[in-house]
Amino acid sequence: MPSVLIVDDQVLIRSGLSxxxxxxxxxxxxxEAESGEQAVELAAQRRPDVILMDIRLPGMDGVAATERILATAEPPQPRVLMLTSYDLDDHVYAALRAGASGFLLKDTPPERLFAAIRTVAAGDMLFAPTVTRRLIETYLDRRTPAAPTPAKLSPLTDRELDVLTLIGQGLSNLEIAEKLTISTATVKTHVNRMMSKLDLRSRAQAVAVAYETGLIATAP
Incomplete structure (x- = not known):
């Protein structure tokens, strides 16, 4: 049974989600935690499977807390599901790069909340490919444009590049397996090797790398 740590500075929201x-x-x-600092402490003590993390917290915000938790957690690392009031929050890209597994609006209906928790607990990203692309393009567009850096991807095999490209498009392991006509076990092996070579902690970070390096164009 997936365990969930709830992080929000508003007691009514924490109580309601709980x-x-x-x-x-x-x-x-x-x-339940009311601050980023407390979230880091409880995550180490309780070792939750999923953390519902408010992106905006006083003091240490949700992005910094996520980065700290994932950098220090022993395997298996928790999956962080960011809670935000706006789907284009200025901190969304930073949270993605920090290793968050997905994003959830605070006005999301309960059944979608439960489905989101189950989705990230299973190791997948929350959002659909179209949402993934919209979020990443929006926030990469706000950053200073940089030339593609294919050298960063040089450790990858051709198949691992294929897998990274499809992850960048938001595909699940099952969808990648169907696309490449290989088994899901083989896909998982390629994903693990690719993430190890690039020193990535989550699929969300892999998506960001796919765009940052120019593997996937951010504009037509």
Whole structure:
């Protein structure tokens, strides 16, 4: 049963999310934190499978807390699902680069919340390919344009480049397997090797790298 750590500085939101999740039969709440600092502490103590992390927190914000948690967590690392009030929050790209596995609006209906938690707990990213592309293009467009850096991808084999490209397009392991006509186990092996070579902690970071290096064009 996936365990969930809830991080939000508003007690009513924490309590509401906790009550909703506890009412399910296949999800459990292992703790609540009101700050980024407390989230880092509880994540180390409770080792949740999923962290619902408010992107905007006083003091250490959700992005910094996510980066700290994922940098210090022992395997298996928790999956971080960022909570934001706006789908184009200025911190979204930073959270993606820090290793967040997805984003969820605070007004999301309960059933979608539960599905999102299950999705990231299973190791997939939350958003659909079209949403992935819109978010990343928006935030890369706001950054200073840089020339593609194919040298960063030189350690990868051709097949690993194929897999990275498809991850960048938002495809799941099953979809990649169907696209490349290989088994899901083989896809998983390629994903693990690719992420190890590029020193990545999550599929979300792999998506960002696919765009940053020019492997996927950010504009037609």
């Amino acid at each position: 009550a909703l999740i506890r009412a399910t039969q296949d999800l459990d709440v292992c703790g």
